[in-house]
Amino acid sequence: MSTLAVQDHGAVHHGEDHGHHHHDTFLTKYIFSQDHKMIAKQFLVTGITMAFIAMILSILFRIQLAYPDKAFPLMETLLGRFAPGGRLDSNFYLALVTIHGTIMVFFVLTAGLSGTFSNLLIPLQLGARDMASPFMNMLSYWFFFAASVVMLSSFLVQKGPASGGWTIYPPLSALPKAMPGSGMGMTLWLISMVLFIASSLMGAINYVSTVLNMRTKGMDLWKMPLTIWAFFLTAILGILAFPVLVAGVVLLIFDRSFGTSFYLSEIVIGGSSVQPFEGGSPILFQHLFWFLGHPEVYIVIMPAMGISSEVMSVNSRKPIFGYHAMVYSLIGITVLSFIVWGHHMFVTGMNPFLGGVFMITTLIIAVPSAVKTFNWLATLWRGNIRFTAAMLFAIGMVSFFISGGLTGIFLGNAALDINLHDTYFVVAHFHLVMGSAAIFGMLAGVYHWFPKMYGRVMNEKLGYLHFWLTFIGAYLVFFPMHFMGLGGVPRRYYAFTEFVEWNKWLSVNVFITWAAIMAAVAQVAFAVNFIYSIFWGKRATQNPWQANTLEWTAPVEHVHGNWYGEIPTVYRWPYDYSKPGAEEDYIPQTVPLSQTMSSNVQHDFEDNPAGLDAYAKFTAAKKSSEEVK
Amino acid sequence: MMMANIEQEDKLQLAPKKFNMWIFIFTSFMLFAALTSGFIVYSGGHGTGINIKLPAIFTYSTILIALSSVSMYLASKAARELQLQKQRLFLWVTILLGVAFFALQTYAWLVLLPQMGVFFINPNASQSFIYVFVWIHLAHILAGVLLLGNTLLGAYRNKPQVKNLFGMQMSSIFWHFVDIIWIYLYVFLLLNQY
Ligand code: HEM
Ligand SMILES: [Cu+2]
Numbered sequence: 001m002s003t004l005a006v007q008d009h010g011a012v013h014h015g016e017d018h019g020h021h022h023h024d025t026f027l028t029k030y031i032f033s034q035d036h037k038m039i040a041k042q043f044l045v046t047g048i049t050m051a052f053i054a055m056i057l058s059i060l061f062r063i064q065l066a067y068p069d070k071a072f073p074l075m076e077t078l079l080g081r082f083a084p085g086g087r088l089d090s091n092f093y094l095a096l097v098t099i100h101g102t103i104m105v106f107f108v109l110t111a112g113l114s115g116t117f118s119n120l121l122i123p124l125q126l127g128a129r130d131m132a133s134p135f136m137n138m139l140s141y142w143f144f145f146a147a148s149v150v151m152l153s154s155f156l157v158q159k160g161p162a163s164g165g166w167t168i169y170p171p172l173s174a175l176p177k178a179m180p181g182s183g184m185g186m187t188l189w190l191i192s193m194v195l196f197i198a199s200s201l202m203g204a205i206n207y208v209s210t211v212l213n214m215r216t217k218g219m220d221l222w223k224m225p226l227t228i229w230a231f232f233l234t235a236i237l238g239i240l241a242f243p244v245l246v247a248g249v250v251l252l253i254f255d256r257s258f259g260t261s262f263y264l265s266e267i268v269i270g271g272s273s274v275q276p277f278e279g280g281s282p283i284l285f286q287h288l289f290w291f292l293g294h295p296e297v298y299i300v301i302m303p304a305m306g307i308s309s310e311v312m313s314v315n316s317r318k319p320i321f322g323y324h325a326m327v328y329s330l331i332g333i334t335v336l337s338f339i340v341w342g343h344h345m346f347v348t349g350m351n352p353f354l355g356g357v358f359m360i361t362t363l364i365i366a367v368p369s370a371v372k373t374f375n376w377l378a379t380l381w382r383g384n385i386r387f388t389a390a391m392l393f394a395i396g397m398v399s400f401f402i403s404g405g406l407t408g409i410f411l412g413n414a415a416l417d418i419n420l421h422d423t424y425f426v427v428a429h430f431h432l433v434m435g436s437a438a439i440f441g442m443l444a445g446v447y448h449w450f451p452k453m454y455g456r457v458m459n460e461k462l463g464y465l466h467f468w469l470t471f472i473g474a475y476l477v478f479f480p481m482h483f484m485g486l487g488g489v490p491r492r493y494y495a496f497t498e499f500v501e502w503n504k505w506l507s508v509n510v511f512i513t514w515a516a517i518m519a520a521v522a523q524v525a526f527a528v529n530f531i532y533s534i535f536w537g538k539r540a541t542q543n544p545w546q547a548n549t550l551e552w553t554a555p556v557e558h559v560h561g562n563w564y565g566e567i568p569t570v571y572r573w574p575y576d577y578s579k580p581g582a583e584e585d586y587i588p589q590t591v592p593l594s595q596t597m598s599s600n601v602q603h604d605f606e607d608n609p610a611g612l613d614a615y616a617k618f619t620a621a622k623k624s625s626e627e628v629k
Numbered sequence: 630m631m632m633a634n635i636e637q638e639d640k641l642q643l644a645p646k647k648f649n650m651w652i653f654i655f656t657s658f659m660l661f662a663a664l665t666s667g668f669i670v671y672s673g674g675h676g677t678g679i680n681i682k683l684p685a686i687f688t689y690s691t692i693l694i695a696l697s698s699v700s701m702y703l704a705s706k707a708a709r710e711l712q713l714q715k716q717r718l719f720l721w722v723t724i725l726l727g728v729a730f731f732a733l734q735t736y737a738w739l740v741l742l743p744q745m746g747v748f749f750i751n752p753n754a755s756q757s758f759i760y761v762f763v764w765i766h767l768a769h770i771l772a773g774v775l776l777l778g779n780t781l782l783g784a785y786r787n788k789p790q791v792k793n794l795f796g797m798q799m800s801s802i803f804w805h806f807v808d809i810i811w812i813y814l815y816v817f818l819l820l821n822q823y
Binding site: 205213243248251259260278 | 642645648649653656659662664670674675677749751752753754757761765
């Protein structure tokens, strides 16, 4: 911790003079780095790369949905045996949907989001030199990287990647012969996920331990920014939920490869080949999967919530509305998210009485979600809003969370769900509330903390372009899906032209596909901006957004150990924006109350009797001097 | 708060690392909790329990692993009192008891259970679950023995006492956990015999 060597962060030139002023080699600095800031950037770049790949997959299947009967010779050139004659193979269509979902949920919105921002911000915002175990942190990244490689490599196997959906329900996932994707592709999927879970757990263990043990002087839990609260609770969710998925996957592997019957019972493949399984219960898998799966969706959204809260407070120049309520609602979500998993199984043969119980718990979880939403809106209310790109994305996150959350209330109703389950209504719900909202939270974080990561600022104009095209694009893509779902159109179907009933939705599908293509092209604006700004962006000042949190007191250039000399001490909560009586519209956490006599209020001294005394004397003196006047 | 700050500047970060171990144990506990819940969902849904009387060998192995916790405790005590000789001895005892436990469990799944007609590949998955419990627990035992071996090696290399104690604490947290988990699994299986 004592090596305060300056890590030359120019990124453009790191050749000859290397190794003179510090003992990092290229390998330990850029590849097997144990520095949390570098690991954060590794997670971010890998996450963004995976996001682009998954996005391209989605465009491929969107083209299929819009033009099921048309041949695109280019498709065959690109995909070879997966698109014979220029038409997407039906099994490959299912593989695309599956891998798109898997990558987006796990690799982008879990590892990409938590991995980047927990790593970057937990030590920096809490005033720690690094993570509890930097070595484990490094392993966490490399397990994630290996998982990504294995997942993508499944495109290279003869029969294609896993295709049973991101939820890998048996029997499709348990019988290697069930469909082409159930063979080698599924095996690779499982290997990749085991690596991924190991990575997530190592990361989460570190985050929790760092938050609880390594805060700087004065940083008690109630002085932590909401970002940290969100990352902390997210990590706890991961620690509780991922091992359950391991249990589910272990039993699945036994069924696949050893012939047990945990999930499989009497089953016939292809009308003739009777399988030797007896007595298993596919519902068991669904219980184990969704016990992880539902907390997982909150693992995805909570960091986005934390980031948006912080970004919105900074850019409204106002304290976050209801800080305590924000924390308690995060805690409420964390606890409740473990008792609602059954809402994914209303129609899969669960006891209807149990369905009723899960319906009630599901509707209760809407309450803390609503508390958060109202608090965000109240934070914006009459603020001095600065519409930075980050701010726009944070507001976008709230917008998507509202429009997607409302449909959750429909789905959470066990009776309504009989109609809606497995239709495009569900697809619309979770792409708004989880997909779009979490991506927007993540992008808000990228725009906001880019100066902290790369020492430069991203281009605002390109940011606006990126925001508006993506925002409009996402609504155009996902909003019409509600109507398709209400019309009974099922998800994961290859070609709706095969069914007279759903033929009429083809025009809607064409519309959605073109909207998706527009939104995808808009991401080029982001990619260009991101890469350009890393190397040639405007240099950042130390505190470009005039924010209060600790990371902005650290030097712009990255130092191993984050601060030269002593770590700053914290004296106040992070949301003293536009405090009446203060000289400026923000007071960093490192400014002691004794330096801000004119803006202190009684509330600042709640558990500090000596301070309260001094404050009382100060106000008394002020009063009497006013009387003299 | 004071404590946290002193530790923060502590170069080795031992306290947070020990905390990492506790959290790891928690994840491990969740894994077993999930497996036993899976058992309950399965056997409850099918009305089929294990339907056998568990072989007595599990009782013997349980006694062994409980004894190993005692010797682990004695080793930690010796380490705290700077009695290096005794620490090594009790670490050896713990490791040997761990290996013996491993052997008994292996004998049970290789020989006894198959003799009783309880197979891993089985239309009554409740019985397959016994194997899963034993195996996943044995994987933990293996990790525990390796950890103990590493600590023992450290004790021979005369590490500084801070590190020696740290190693002892890490391995005893883990070893006691592995012990308690087996007792939990065994009681769970006993209660679900019929
Ligand atoms: C406002 C509270 C919410 C309620 C009441 C709710 C309810 C539901 C219900 C009942 C389903 C199952 C629909 C079906 O399959 O028939 C569902 C699906 C889903 N929800 Fe929510 N939800 C809520 C918020 C969220 C949030 C915040 C996220 C993520 C951040 C989310 C992500 C998902 C996902 C990913 C699925 C679909 C999983 C799949 O089948 O592939 N939901 N939701
Ligand atoms: Cu859910």
